[in-house]
Every structure is written in C-alpha cells, then in structure tokens.
Amino acid sequence: MPRQIHLRDVAALVGTELGVSRWITVDQATIDRFAEATDDHQFIHTDPARAAAETPFGGTIAHGFLTLSLLSAMNFDCVPKIAEQTMGINYGFEKVRFLAPVRSGARVRGRFLLAEARFRGAGMLAVRYDVTVEIENEKKPALTADWITIIQFDPKDRPTTA
Structure with a gap:
C-alpha cells in the first residue's frame, strides 16, 4: 500500500486492508503511566506480585482502554495518508x-481494513475501519473495533464523482 493516497482513490479501497502497524511493546512502565493518567490503579494492572498470585494472568495486564488508545499511533504508523487532508478527527x-488480555511486556499491533468511506458535506469524508489489535504469539486478538474518523479537506478538492 502506498504511504499516500488521493480522495479520488478512497472508494476503490473499501474492503481492502490498508495496513498493519509495527509492533508496540506494552511494558509495566507504560501500564503504570496509563494508570496515573486515568486514575485506574486496580491491582491487576499495577501490582505484579498480587496479580501473579491472585489472577489467572500470571502477572499484570494492560488496561483495555490503554490498548484501545494505541490505535491512533498504530493508524499513524501504517494507514496511508490522504493527500488532500487538512485535518483528521476521531469521531468514535x-x-x-476486548477479547484477550494484554500481559505486561507483550507486543501488540493493529490491522486496519477500510470498511466504509462516505462523503459528508462538501469537505468531509467519514471513514470506518474494521480494526484488530493482535498480540504477538497469541491466537486471540486483544480487541476488535469499528472505528470512525472524519477526514477534513478543502471542498475544492472533493472528487467530482463523489
């Protein structure tokens, strides 16, 4: 997949995997920083000894929302940029x-399939990705999501066929 595409080419890519991100290590320091930022200090995330003793995970696991929050970095890493884009917005x-726990020290990556792209108004394109976050050496993914972003562009750049 090229690193950059044009608005006129987006419709033809619906149903196509746009990219697979690099592996990202989710270590205990990252989990602890996320706990601080969100004030979620549940022991399954922040206390390795207790999590090893009292959970089936063998140690701490990442917050599900931490794994979800990595989608932006994963997307930036592998999804082609739209040449005419002036701004991107996370729509929801x-x-x-959340299908499987991400154990401290595990590596995850995102797989992005372009599920839908539809023009909204003169200068916006709503894009829906089917996203899977894989855990290295695990059969079950950490999560799956239908993620919608809005691509803004100058209305003069809207394809005439749209």
Whole structure:
C-alpha cells in the first residue's frame, strides 16, 4: 500500500486492508503511566506480585482502554495518508470488544481494513475501519473495533464523482 493516497482513490479501497502497524511493546512502565493518567490503579494492572498470585494472568495486564488508545499511533504508523487532508478527527466507535488480555511486556499491533468511506458535506469524508489489535504469539486478538474518523479537506478538492 502506498504511504499516500488521493480522495479520488478512497472508494476503490473499501474492503481492502490498508495496513498493519509495527509492533508496540506494552511494558509495566507504560501500564503504570496509563494508570496515573486515568486514575485506574486496580491491582491487576499495577501490582505484579498480587496479580501473579491472585489472577489467572500470571502477572499484570494492560488496561483495555490503554490498548484501545494505541490505535491512533498504530493508524499513524501504517494507514496511508490522504493527500488532500487538512485535518483528521476521531469521531468514535460503533463497537469495541476486548477479547484477550494484554500481559505486561507483550507486543501488540493493529490491522486496519477500510470498511466504509462516505462523503459528508462538501469537505468531509467519514471513514470506518474494521480494526484488530493482535498480540504477538497469541491466537486471540486483544480487541476488535469499528472505528470512525472524519477526514477534513478543502471542498475544492472533493472528487467530482463523489
């Protein structure tokens, strides 16, 4: 997949996997910083000894929302940029499912399929990705999501076929 695409080419890419991100290590320091930022200090995330003794995970696990928050970095890493884009906005999620825990020290990556792209108004394109966050050496993904972003562009750049 090229690193950059044009608005006129987006419709033809619906149903296509746009990219797979690099692996990101989710270590205990990252989990602890996320706990501080969100004030979520549940022991399954922040106390390795207790999590090893009292959970089936063998140690601490990342917050589900930490894994979800990595989607922006994953997207930036591998999804082609739209040449005419002036700004991108996170619009939200239709569905998010947390399927498997991400153990401290594990590596995750995102897989992005362009599920839908539709023009809204003169200068916006709504894009929906089917996203899967894989855990290295695990069969089950950490999460799946239907993620919607809005691509803004100058209305003069809107394809005439749109």
